[in-house]
Amino acid sequence: MRGEAILVVDDDPDDAHLLMRALRKAGIASPVPHVGDGDAAIAYLSGAAPFQDREEHPLPKLVLLDLKLPRRSGHEVLEWVRAQPGLRRLPIVVLTSSGQRSDIARAYDLGANSYLVKPATTGELNELVRAVHAYWIRLNMSAQVDAHESR
Amino acid sequence: MTGSPAEGPQTSAGVGWSEADRLSALRAYSILDTAPEPEFDEITEIAALVCKAPIALVSLVAETRQFFKSEVGIGVREMPIEMSICAHAIRERDLFVAPDMEKDPRFACNPLVADGPRLRFYAGAPLVTPEGLPIGTVCVLDHEPRPQGLTAEQGMTLRALARAAMAQLERKRVTGALAQSEERYRLAVAAFHGETYDSDLESGYAHHTPRFDEMLGVHPGDGEPTREWWFTRLHPDDAPRFHEALRDLLNGTAAQLDVEFRVRHENGGWIWVWQRGLLLRDAEGRPKRIAGALLDITERKKVDERLRASEALKGAILEAALDCIITIDHDSRIVEWNPAAERTFGYTRQAALGCDLAELIIPPELKDTHRRGMARFLATGEGPVLGKRVELEAVRADGSRFPVELAISAIEIGAKPHFTAYLRDITSRREAEENLRESDQRLKATYERAFAGIAEVDADGRYLRVNEQFSSVTGYSREELLARSFADITHPEDRERDRAQFHRLMAGEVEAYTLEKRYVHKEGHTVWIDLAASHVGGADGRPLYGIRVVRDVTDRKQAEDELYQLAAELERRVEERTAQLVQTNAELSAFAYSISHDLRAPIRAMEGYAEALIEDHGGQLDGEARLYLERIVAAAHRMNRLVEDLLAYSRLSQGEVVLRPVSLAQVVAEALQEITTEKPDTAHIDADGLAQIVRANPTTLRQAIINLVSNAVKFVPPGTMPHVRLRAEERGEGMVRLWVEDNGIGLASEHLERIFGVFERLHSREAYPGSGIGLAIVRRSMERMGGACGVESELGKGSRFWIELAKVEDAE
Numbered sequence: 001m002r003g004e005a006i007l008v009v010d011d012d013p014d015d016a017h018l019l020m021r022a023l024r025k026a027g028i029a030s031p032v033p034h035v036g037d038g039d040a041a042i043a044y045l046s047g048a049a050p051f052q053d054r055e056e057h058p059l060p061k062l063v064l065l066d067l068k069l070p071r072r073s074g075h076e077v078l079e080w081v082r083a084q085p086g087l088r089r090l091p092i093v094v095l096t097s098s099g100q101r102s103d104i105a106r107a108y109d110l111g112a113n114s115y116l117v118k119p120a121t122t123g124e125l126n127e128l129v130r131a132v133h134a135y136w137i138r139l140n141m142s143a144q145v146d147a148h149e150s151r
Numbered sequence: 152m153t154g155s156p157a158e159g160p161q162t163s164a165g166v167g168w169s170e171a172d173r174l175s176a177l178r179a180y181s182i183l184d185t186a187p188e189p190e191f192d193e194i195t196e197i198a199a200l201v202c203k204a205p206i207a208l209v210s211l212v213a214e215t216r217q218f219f220k221s222e223v224g225i226g227v228r229e230m231p232i233e234m235s236i237c238a239h240a241i242r243e244r245d246l247f248v249a250p251d252m253e254k255d256p257r258f259a260c261n262p263l264v265a266d267g268p269r270l271r272f273y274a275g276a277p278l279v280t281p282e283g284l285p286i287g288t289v290c291v292l293d294h295e296p297r298p299q300g301l302t303a304e305q306g307m308t309l310r311a312l313a314r315a316a317m318a319q320l321e322r323k324r325v326t327g328a329l330a331q332s333e334e335r336y337r338l339a340v341a342a343f344h345g346e347t348y349d350s351d352l353e354s355g356y357a358h359h360t361p362r363f364d365e366m367l368g369v370h371p372g373d374g375e376p377t378r379e380w381w382f383t384r385l386h387p388d389d390a391p392r393f394h395e396a397l398r399d400l401l402n403g404t405a406a407q408l409d410v411e412f413r414v415r416h417e418n419g420g421w422i423w424v425w426q427r428g429l430l431l432r433d434a435e436g437r438p439k440r441i442a443g444a445l446l447d448i449t450e451r452k453k454v455d456e457r458l459r460a461s462e463a464l465k466g467a468i469l470e471a472a473l474d475c476i477i478t479i480d481h482d483s484r485i486v487e488w489n490p491a492a493e494r495t496f497g498y499t500r501q502a503a504l505g506c507d508l509a510e511l512i513i514p515p516e517l518k519d520t521h522r523r524g525m526a527r528f529l530a531t532g533e534g535p536v537l538g539k540r541v542e543l544e545a546v547r548a549d550g551s552r553f554p555v556e557l558a559i560s561a562i563e564i565g566a567k568p569h570f571t572a573y574l575r576d577i578t579s580r581r582e583a584e585e586n587l588r589e590s591d592q593r594l595k596a597t598y599e600r601a602f603a604g605i606a607e608v609d610a611d612g613r614y615l616r617v618n619e620q621f622s623s624v625t626g627y628s629r630e631e632l633l634a635r636s637f638a639d640i641t642h643p644e645d646r647e648r649d650r651a652q653f654h655r656l657m658a659g660e661v662e663a664y665t666l667e668k669r670y671v672h673k674e675g676h677t678v679w680i681d682l683a684a685s686h687v688g689g690a691d692g693r694p695l696y697g698i699r700v701v702r703d704v705t706d707r708k709q710a711e712d713e714l715y716q717l718a719a720e721l722e723r724r725v726e727e728r729t730a731q732l733v734q735t736n737a738e739l740s741a742f743a744y745s746i747s748h749d750l751r752a753p754i755r756a757m758e759g760y761a762e763a764l765i766e767d768h769g770g771q772l773d774g775e776a777r778l779y780l781e782r783i784v785a786a787a788h789r790m791n792r793l794v795e796d797l798l799a800y801s802r803l804s805q806g807e808v809v810l811r812p813v814s815l816a817q818v819v820a821e822a823l824q825e826i827t828t829e830k831p832d833t834a835h836i837d838a839d840g841l842a843q844i845v846r847a848n849p850t851t852l853r854q855a856i857i858n859l860v861s862n863a864v865k866f867v868p869p870g871t872m873p874h875v876r877l878r879a880e881e882r883g884e885g886m887v888r889l890w891v892e893d894n895g896i897g898l899a900s901e902h903l904e905r906i907f908g909v910f911e912r913l914h915s916r917e918a919y920p921g922s923g924i925g926l927a928i929v930r931r932s933m934e935r936m937g938g939a940c941g942v943e944s945e946l947g948k949g950s951r952f953w954i955e956l957a958k959v960e961d962a963e
Contacts, residue, residue, distance in 0.1 A: 014756035040776060097751050099798075120755060120791040121784075122762035 004030040004137055007060035010040040010095075011069050015106055015118065019064070019095075022122075022129040030137065033057060038072025041065070042080055045087055059145060060090075062136045065112075066098040067103055075106055082111040089143035121132065166242055168284050174214055177286040180324050182211060183218050190319045191221035194312045201308045202274065202301060204291035209316050211278070211287035220287075220316075220477050225268075234263055236292075241285035242277035246306050249273040251296030271296040274306075276313035280321065286320075289313040321525040322902035348428075349442045350378055361925045366424075366447055368417030386421055393426075408443060409894040410812060417918050418596055423452040475574040479508045481567040483525055497548030512545045514552060528561065528568070538571075542577065553578050574596035604680075604701040605689075610657050612636040612650070615696060624680065624703045626673030637699065641843060649682070656686055657694045667704070696897045736877055745799045750794055758787035789920070796924040796933035799854065800931060808848045808935040814958040816841040816888060818849055819877055822856040826864070834873040840877060841879045843887045847936050852956075855932040855940075856889070858925040859952050863893035865919055866950070886938075887958045892951045898944035906942070929954065 006023070016034050023032055033150040039119075043050045063081075067074035074094065082088045093114040094107045095144050100143040104115050114130070119125045177183070191209045199207035206224035210217050217235045219228050232238060236258060240247035248469040251271055252258035264271045275290025301309065326892040350357040355378050364373065367384065385393055389412035399405035408428035413421040427445025439675040469476050469489040475496070477872075478487035488503035496503075496512055503511060509518045537559055545555045557574040598605055604621030606614055613636040619759045622629055625640055637653075638646050645668040652664045663685035670678045678700040686694035761783040769777060819838050827836070845852075882888050898913070900908065905911050907930040912923040933940045933954050944950035 001543060012752050014759065015752060018756070018759035018763070025766075043714075074607050097755075118751075120751065120758065120795075121788060122766075125759070 005060040006030050006032050006057045006133075006137070007034075007041070007044060007063045008034040009038070009069065009074065010034070010066040011036050013068075016076065019129070022125050023133070025126060026130045028129070028133050028137075029035055029135075031058065033060070038069045038074065038077045039137065041069075041077050042072065045090075046084070050064060058110060061142060062132075063090060063092045064095045064132070067094060067098060067107065075103075075110055078107065078110040079114055086146045090145045091140065091142055093132060093136065094123050097130070112141075125131070167850055172282075173286065176282060177211060177213060178278050180286070180320050181327055182220060182323070183213060183322060185220070187221055188920045190536045191316060194316050195221040195223045196317075198289055198291050198309060202291040202305045204272075204274075204293050206270075206292040208237075208290050208292075209278075209287065210235075210275075210290060212238050212285075214243055217287070225292075225540075234261060235440060236261065236273050237261070237275055237288040237290060240273070240288045240290060241277050243277065244279075246276050246301075246310060247288075248300045249872070250298050250300050253296070268941065269294060274301050274309060274374050276309045278313055278317045278566075280317070281321065289316050316630065348445055349440060351440055352378075352438050355379065366422070366445070367414065381414075386415070386692055389413050394915065400428070400441070408441065410428060411448065418423045422447055422449045424448060458784075459646070461502045473575075475576075476571060477503075477508065477574060478569055478571040480523070481529060482567050483508050483522070485511065486569065487571070492574070495547075495574075496545070512547075513765065514546050515542050517543065525570075534561060539556070545574070554581050558579075575672070602702075604699075604703075606632070606633040606699045608637060608697045608699060610694070612653055612697070623809070624678060624701055625670050626678075631673075635815050642668050642671055643667050653684065653697065656684060659686075659692075659694055662686075670701075678703060678775050679705045717950075731881070739801070743798055751791060752795070754787050754791050757782050758791070761787065771807065793924075796922040796928065801849065801926050803931045803935055805927060808851055810848055810936060812844045813847045813849050813852060815845055815887065818847075818852050819856060819889075822853050822860060825853075825857055826860055834875060836860065836864075836875045836877070838877040841877070841889070843879050843881070844959040845887050846959050847938075847956050851932045851936060855929045855954060856891075858929050859891040859954070862921075862925060863891055863895060863952070865921070866895040868896055882955065885958050888955045890951055890952050890953050892949065894949045897945045897946045897948045897950050898942065900944075903942055903944065 006028075008016055008019060012142070013036070015016065016036075020032050020034065023030075030090070031094070035044050043049070044057060045059070045063075047054060047057075047059075065074045065077060072080075074096065078092060080092075081090055081092060091100045092111070093116060094112045095116045095118060096103070097118045099117050107115050114136075116128060119128055156380045183324060190249055194209055195207040199205070204224075206222075208225065209220040211220060212232070215232050216229050217232060217237055219225070222228065236249070236252070239257065249255050249258060249272065251952065252264045253271055258264050258273075270292050272293035272295060273290060275288035277285040278287040278289065279285050289309060291309070298849055300306075306596070322836050348357060348363065354791045357378050357487060364370065365589040382390070393410055393412045396405065396408055396410035400408045407430075408426060411423060411425045413423055425448045426443065427446075427447040427900075430438055430443045431440040431442060432743075433439045469487065472489055472491050475492035476487060476489045477485060477492050480486050485503050485506050485508055488500045490500075492503065493499055493759045496856075498506075498511065509521050513521050524534065524536065528537070540556060540558050542554060542556050544552050546552050554577050555574050556577045557572050559570050560566045561570050561571045563569075598617050599618055601618060602626040605618045606621045614632045622632065625632065627635070628641065632640075637840055638650060641649055644667075649668055651665055652661075654662060655661050663683065666682045666684070669679060669681060672678045681704050683700045684697055686697050691694045700771075740762060749838055761780045764772075765777060765780050765784075770781070811858050816838075817826050819841055823838065858879070860875055867873045871894070876890075876892045878890050878892075880888045880890060902913055906913065907926045912921070913928070929952075933956075936953060936956060938956040939955045940952070942950055942952045
């Protein structure tokens with residue numbers, strides 16, 4: 001059972017790298033696939049090429065979604081996910097550098113489960129990663145998610 | 152009507168007298184309708200007694216009735232002639248007897264016989280005047296017929312009684328005539344206010360009648376009948392004249408006495424008498440008696456006196472009159488010329504009297520008219536100018552001409568008419584009129600040539616009078632305007648406004664009003680005018696008509712419009728600029744967002760990798776390498792902080808800061824919580840007595856307090872434990888001040904203002920770290936919340952920062 005994957009959607013490779021390092025440092029064994037733009041995120045979640053293989057690219061238990069993405073924004077990804085019958089209950093935590101009130105409000109309007117601002121320091125990032133894992137992977141009960149439910 | 156004497160009056164041929172004479176004779180006795188008298192009652196009583204008749208009468212037969220001077224047994228004093236039996240009896244020269252009238256065709260139908268008293272027997276003796284005219288009868292009547300008639304004795308008695316009655320009548324007639332004659336005489340003398348006298352010169356006895364005494368107010372008989380007594384009553388002033396006249400009479404100088412004088416009345420006053428008398432001489436030619444008449448002429452004297460007074464008054468009026476009063480006779484000769492005429496024309500009265508008016512004062516061209524007018528009046532009695540006021544010119548003695556006003560009246564003095572002219576010099580009035588006309592013209596000229604349009608309107612707003620300018624403003628001719636009301640030419644949108652005001656004006660509710668309104672020019676375009684409306688009141692003060700003065704302000708209005716458009720344009724540009732600014736702000740906002748996102752990402756990477764290097768590979772690095780890495784991390788932290796502060800500051804400048812009542816104690820507690828969580832036990836902080844509620848945004852206020860307290864904790868000399876005290880102070884005008892007092896390094900007075908600016912730093916980053924934005928955020932926060940901030944400090948003696956916000960009363 002490798003169903004505890006955390007999908008990281010972030011166009012900044014440094015942020016993504018340091019985030020995955022922090023996860024690793026926190027002793028989290030879950031697979032952490034990473035995509036760099038909105039289209040890729042949608043392709044990954046819908047199992048489209050090149051992510052058809054669910055063994056290789058498992059459906060995540062949680063998505064950490066940046067908002068400022070090339071091609072398709074995080075908000076659009078959110079909107080798309082919530083429109084998919086098989087995916088709409090998928091927990092999505094926005095993790096972005098924007099603390100803009102408008103971004104926050106729009107994210108929640110579109111169905112984000114949580115909204116976190118990227119910490120400035122490594123120490124803070126470590127703390128955040130531990131808390132997210134503890135809550136969303138270990139404590140939170142998620143609904144059944146199946147990308148092909150309606151197909 | 153058998154038995155009526157109607158056939159009688161004119162058909163009296165057989166009796167020897169005419170009815171007219173008979174009636175005339177009857178009237179002479181004046182007996183009809185007189186009261187009963189014993190002399191006649193005795194006669195009827197005797198007749199009834201002797202003839203043994205129930206009814207006896209002294210009956211007088213008049214034209215339409217018979218009158219009973221005396222009656223026994225019949226109870227009335229007259230009867231209609233139609234019922235008269237006597238009317239038949241008087242046609243007999245002697246006794247008339249009708250033994251049974253019922254059987255007598257002449258009387259059978261008489262009402263006295265046929266009905267009512269049912270009389271049967273009549274016997275009457277006629278009353279015959281000395282001239283032989285029968286005027287009535289003495290008669291007896293009975294209800295029973297007497298076939299034998301009267302006895303001879305009775306017949307004789309009846310005849311005798313008729314004669315006795317006639318004698319009585321005759322006697323009364325003569326006495327009556329005498330009394331009448333005396334009465335006439337008495338009345339004549341009374342009307343004459345005079346009395347006769349007869350004075351015997353020898354004895355001195357003077358006979359006066361009682362009237363004479365009465366005239367003097369003396370009790371009848373009290374006046375002494377002597378000449379001497381008469382002389383004593385003469386007025387002292389008049390006595391010589393009387394005696395002179397008397398002397399003249401006696402010595403024959405005067406044919407008769409004729410003198411007017413005053414005699415004393417018993418009441419103490421004087422009466423005027425006019426005495427006339429003739430001297431009677433005896434056979435020897437010696438004066439014997441003076442007889443004549445005295446007439447009381449007091450009344451006439453009074454009238455004379457009044458006439459004299461009236462004349463004097465007239466004279467005074469003529470003297471004093473301001474108008475010339477000139478009277479001419481029928482021949483145009485001047486007979487009266489008063490002082491005013493003297494002054495006006497320059498001729499003395501002396502010179503004027505007797506002159507022909509036409510030659511004296513009438514201008515040559517009017518002389519003929521004057522003469523014709525006079526002639527016409529004398530011929531026909533018509534005078535068109537009489538009684539009327541006429542204005543014409545007259546000529547003075549010096550030949551100058553001047554305007555006069557005159558009225559002429561005709562008066563009859565004697566047989567020929569006179570004319571009186573009341574004439575007045577009206578030169579000054581003419582001048583006044585001329586002045587008035589001139590001023591009127593001036594006014595009219597002003598009215599016509601005024602720059603303002605002027606119109607008069609009636610109570611319904613219809614034009615009564617307009618000046619040229621008004622026509623030119625509206626484009627309508629005078630005639631066109633007079634057929635319109637102001638509402639007709641007023642712009643529809645302004646019509647009601649003006650009408651309402653106008654009605655109030657004409658109702659007397661307001662004295663005047665002004666209005667900026669529009670007319671529609673005859674050519675269709677709009678004319679803006681300034682209207683000043685007022686009204687003219689009648690004698691009773693009620694508005695009669697309206698005055699409307701208008702000024703064309705179209706040009707001004709256009710200028711105003713242009714100004715307005717300019718202002719609108721300006722407004723529009725400002726809006727445009729504002730929109731641009733808003734956009735710029737939005738761009739700035741986006742820019743700040745970019746900074747927050749893009750700028751912070753490399754900082755995070757820098758810091759993250761440096762940390763990772765230290766953590767993951769720290770063992771392979773020497774001390775210096777590790778120090779450099781730590782400095783990279785520190786620099787990244789500072790930069791992050793700087794960006795955050797800048798963002799916070801820029802966020803404060805944009806968007807809305809929502810204010811609500813906030814508990815000062817709670818916000819301070821939250822702020823202190825945050826600070827002490829970050830750096831516990833590094834400072835001693837007191838806060839108490841913060842009971843106030845202020846109007847603020849809690850997040851913004853909390854941040855400001857954090858900044859201030861952080862500063863207070865930070866800026867202490869090295870090795871000193873910071874002591875910070877927060878307290879609230881209520882200021883005037885509903886403000887609350889929160890003090891943040893420290894024991895820090897303090898500020899030099901020259902820096903007190905600077906420190907609230909952005910990026911203002913007083914100390915090196917090494918000594919006191921910070922972005923230099925903290926206090927700028929405090930100041931901007933206070934500004935956005937309608938508050939203020941400041942600092943009191945002295946170098947080395949700590950600082951006392953304060954912020955001030957509006958206090959919210961508990962009620963809110």
